[in-house]
Amino acid sequence: MTVFLLRRLLQAAGVVLAMSLLVFLGVYAIGDPVEILISPEADQQERERAVRALGLDLPIWRQYLVFLGNALQGDLGRSFVFNEPALRLILDRMPATLELAIGATVAALVIGLPLGLYAGLRPNAPLAKGIMAGSILGFSLPTFWVGLMLIMVFAVQLGWLPSTGRGETVTVLGMRWSFLTGDGIAHMIMPAINLSLFKISLVIRLTRAGVREAMLMDYVKFARAKGLSPARITLVHVFKNILIPVVTVVGLEFGGTIAFSVVTESVFAWPGMGKLIIDSINVLDRPVMVAYLMVIVLMFVTINLVVDITYSLLDPRVRLEGKA
Amino acid sequence: MSPPTLEVRNLRTHFFTRAGVVKAVDDVSFTVARGKVLGLVGESGSGKTVTGFSILGLVDAPGRIAGGRILFQGQDLVGLPDAAMRRLRGNRIAMIFQDPMMTLNPVLRIDTQMIETVQAHQKVSREEARQRARDALGQVGIPSPDERLRAYPHQFSGGMRQRVAIAIALLHKPDLIVADEPTTALDVTIQGQILAEAQKLCAQSGTALIWITHDLSVVAGLADDIAVMYAGKVVEQGPVEQVLDAPLHPYTLGLIGSVPSRNRRGEPLRQIPGMTPSMLNLPAGCAFRARCPRAEARCAEPPPMAEHAPGRLARCIHPHGEALAA
Known part of the structure; x- marks a missing residue:
């Protein structure tokens, strides 16, 4: 276990380093921030002063080394636009995105697992067929459209839920959270459902396929031959086996949700990281873009590690020491 | 006198598939007394495993028990409610499966x-x-x-x-164990040890045992009685030594002849010509007649199960009586 963790951390460091180079070069290649940031009336001297202040006069590799050196000290540069540390900008927005992503993932599991289980156990029941048809809708309806429809129905027509923003927040551990206040939760419901629709469908289909496969296995028949109750067979023998693929996919999806919840955040004006990155790309706020991508890489590496460890807890045949 | 541990009477387990009705078990009857071992022998697809699952009430859709009775200590298991059946399963009636790599839950x-x-x-x-x-x-x-x-x-x-x-x-020290080819996937020494354990168990605790296998040599050493299945029907049954020494049914004779160790060196191995018929459209009459060297026109009529000698039943109209007489 320790060897595995060490090796994984080294690999993670390698991934982050490679990613930093790619991100830095990729971002450097698009557009010239000077054109946007400095007013067209500024004279040549002012321009050069600004360029030097931003460190844009150095050759690319020097810029990268400076960036890397600063990054190691936790400094990912200052936003050109807000003149604030890019990392802090992102971390400020992170709780909003994080709680939305967690809400959506929890909803996906709480709703998707039981429905998938039912559809797998009674594949021919009309309700199961309805669930499967619904999951196709969940897959294929565009997120922004569903978001707009939710606002139309529940905010505009019925007036049950607020349409935009985070609502009241509480500061815990120096970060602002919505999920601890009633108003915040009311604000969270629609965006979380919007974000989880695709995931619910995914979990339903994965669970159903897993259950149908597991029910045919000899160990299920043997469990029945032992005289176990159907509840125990389903909830212990089958469930623990299907959790393995579900955990893998949901883990990866969770990373994706954090990184790419842009659409939902835009529709519901949710002040999260997704909205920040879109705004930053529009104004070519380089440090924020780079810092954002670095944070996302770190997040993915961490999530993958957690998934692997969970995997080994669920499936005793997976040995973490064996290979990394 | 108390009833035998298990009495199966005219059991029919059919699978209602889209392609037609598969009569996997068709009119099977046998009895296993306390402490006795019944060897249920047949080729793959002859219905022996389905017979075992029927006894435990583990036949899955599209299959179901279409007729007959399964009397366990006098109580009919056919049509028993699920909850009552579950109380017996794993408790009074246990089953051992064929592939030990698959029967235990891996996680x-x-x-x-x-x-x-x-x-x-x-x-x-x-x-x-x-x-x-x-x-x-x-x-x-x-x-x-x-x-x-x-x-x-x-x-x-x-x-x-x-x-x-x-x-x-x-x-739970069951009264009946259905063992479905439990030693097929194991090597010979392990097989020997497990057979010895099984024998000891039956003798000591009075457990009745149904040992499903395609391996006649296993049955020869272990079983008291033998029932040979072919295409869903029992074609011959009786005490194990008598059946193996003087088989009545041509199929049993063919099975015994197919055991390689009975062959003399240098002689070509004997085999039963042809294949087991498709269970979907069994020919009328004796299912074995296409492969039977003794087949004649009368075999197109379904042969009845008949007692040819005390305790010796066979489903054949021209059994190898000469072997019996000798």
Whole structure:
């Protein structure tokens, strides 16, 4: 276990380093921030002063080394636009995105697992067929459209839920959270459902396929031959086996949700990281873009590690020491 | 006189598929008394496994028991409510499966899988159930059972896994065990040990045993009686020595002839020509007649099960009587 963790951390460091180079070069290649940031009336001297202040006069590799050196000290540069540390900008927005992503993932599991289980156990029941048809809708309806429809129905027509923003927040551990206040939760419901629709469908289909496969296995028949109750067979023998693929996919999806919840955040004006990155790309706020991508890489590496460890807890045949 | 442990009468288990009705078990009858071993022999697809599953009420859709009675200690298991059947399963009637690599749940520890079996039928504490599990493992010859209880199935070899499965079957000292080719996947020495254990068990505790196999040499050493199945029907049954020494049905004779060790060196191996017929459209009459050297026009009529000598039944109109007379 320790060897595995060490090796994984080294690999993670390698991934982050490679990613930093790619991100830095990729971002450097698009557009010239000077054109946007400095007013067209500024004279040549002012321009050069600004360029030097931003460190844009150095050759690319020097810029990268400076960036890397600063990054190691936790400094990912200052936003050109807000003149604030890019990392802090992102971390400020992170709780909003994080709680939305967690809400959506929890909803996906709480709703998707039981429905998938039912559809797998009674594949021919009309309700199961309805669930499967619904999951196709969940897959294929565009997120922004569903978001707009939710606002139309529940905010505009019925007036049950607020349409935009985070609502009241509480500061815990120096970060602002919505999920601890009633108003915040009311604000969270629609965006979380919007974000989880695709995931619910995914979990339903994965669970159903897993259950149908597991029910045919000899160990299920043997469990029945032992005289176990159907509840125990389903909830212990089958469930623990299907959790393995579900955990893998949901883990990866969770990373994706954090990184790419842009659409939902835009529709519901949710002040999260997704909205920040879109705004930053529009104004070519380089440090924020780079810092954002670095944070996302770190997040993915961490999530993958957690998934692997969970995997080994669920499936005793997976040995973490064996290979990394 | 108390009823025999198991009496199967005219059992029919059919599978209602889209392509038609598959009569996997068609009019099968046999009896197993306390402490006796019945060898249920036949080729793949002859219906022996489905017979076993029928006894435990584990036939899955599209299959179901279409007729007949399964009397377990006088109680008919056909049509018994699920809950009542579940109380018998794993408790009074246990089953051992063919492939030990597949029967244990890979993600649950051995102790979990054993304790749940104890607790499914008896209200005992976890600790007591664990004790029982440990004793059962010791009984089937697993060394250091305490340690092994905490292991996962993949940490056991095939032979050890089958011992664990047998230990699970023994937990409640059942009155009947249905063993579905439990030694087929194991090597010869392990097979010998497990056979010896099974024999000892029946003699000591009066457990009746149905040993399903395609291997006549296993049956020869273990069983008291034998029932030979072909295409869903029992074609011959009787005491094991008599059937093996003087088979009545041409199919039984062919099976015995196919055992390689009975062949003399240098002689070509004998075999039964042709293949088992498709269960979807069985020919009318004797299902074996296409492969039978003695077949004649009369075989197109379904042959009745008839007693050709005391305790010797065969479903054939021209049995090898000369062997019987000799």
